[in-house]
Amino acid sequence: MNKQLKKLTIIVLFCFANKGFCQGYINEKVNLGVSFGYANYHAKALNNKNNNGTQLSYFTAINLGLPIAKKINFNQQIMLGSLQNGTFPEKNWTQTNLFSYNFGFSANLFRLIGVKKEFKLTPFTLFNYQINYALTTTINRPKNVFTALNYGLGIGYNVNSELSCYLQMQHIQRLGADLKTGLNIEIGLKSIIIKPSAIE
Numbered sequence: 001m002n003k004q005l006k007k008l009t010i011i012v013l014f015c016f017a018n019k020g021f022c023q024g025y026i027n028e029k030v031n032l033g034v035s036f037g038y039a040n041y042h043a044k045a046l047n048n049k050n051n052n053g054t055q056l057s058y059f060t061a062i063n064l065g066l067p068i069a070k071k072i073n074f075n076q077q078i079m080l081g082s083l084q085n086g087t088f089p090e091k092n093w094t095q096t097n098l099f100s101y102n103f104g105f106s107a108n109l110f111r112l113i114g115v116k117k118e119f120k121l122t123p124f125t126l127f128n129y130q131i132n133y134a135l136t137t138t139i140n141r142p143k144n145v146f147t148a149l150n151y152g153l154g155i156g157y158n159v160n161s162e163l164s165c166y167l168q169m170q171h172i173q174r175l176g177a178d179l180k181t182g183l184n185i186e187i188g189l190k191s192i193i194i195k196p197s198a199i200e
Contacts, residue, residue, distance in 0.1 A: 028073060028108070031164075033063040035188025039172060041084075041180055055084035059098070063188065071111045075128065076103045083134055096136035102150065104128025120158055126168065127151040141176075148174045150184060162192045 039057040059081025066074045079100035106126040110119065130148045137144055154168025165188070172182035 028067050028070075029065075029192045030067065030194040031063075031065040031190045032193045033065070033188050033190035035061045035063060035186050037061070037184060037186035037188075039081075039083075039182050039184045041172075041182040055095070057084045057098070058082055059100070061186075061188075063190065065106075065190065071107050073106045074103070075106055075126070077101070077128070083132075096134045098135075099133045100130055102128045102130035104150070106154075122156045122158070124154050124156060124168075125152070126154065126170065130172075143176070146174060146176050148172050152184070154186075156190075164190045166190065 037059055039059070041057065059079045061077050061079040064076045066076075068074045077100075079098070079102070081098050081100070082095050083098040084095045104127050106124050109123040109125055110117075112125075128150050130150055132146050132148065134141070134144055134146070150170040150172050152168060152170030154166055156164050156166040158164045168186050170184040170186070172180075172184050174180040174182075
């Protein structure tokens with residue numbers, strides 16, 4: 001997994017060095033992407049001050065984005081990863097495979113405040129609902145299926161009119177008995193799969 005993240009980091013660095021001209025926000029077109037990320041369920045900045053865990057969960061994902069309005073985009077994501085021990089008292093459980101599906105919305109922040117000019121760097125906000133299936137249960141998480149609400153900010157860079165790389169951070173709010181919180185950092189690439197002339 002670390003090797004994959006290193007390779008993706010090299011690609012993203014190349015993207016930022018590239019002088020491709022930005023021709024709009026990639027998420028405003030039908031796009032398909034791949035991403036990798038980490039989730040931290042013991043960040044002291046949240047309600048985890050009594051949690052001394054140190055392990056990070058990680059995942060890889062396939063993303064599909066669909067424009068539904070001039071300012072709002074609908075996103076879907078299928079994730080496969082490893083949910084690491086998220087609570088210090090759970091000493092008998094270290095990790096489990098995790099399958100997730102989430103859907104939600106994202107928006108170009110420039111569009112929201114009325115800026116029409118295009119920029120190579122585009123900040124965005126996102127909100128989604130996530131459904132998870134874990135192969136292993138715990139005392140604090142007795143069910144295999146659990147859900148979460150995620151929201152956060154990100155920034156995208158358009159390499160050209162069809163390819164974009166991005167970095168985003170989300171606050172994770174698990175729903176259910178444990179109400180665990182976390183931070184999700186994700187880095188990825190997106191590409192337009194339907195030409196703009198075909199959908200405009």
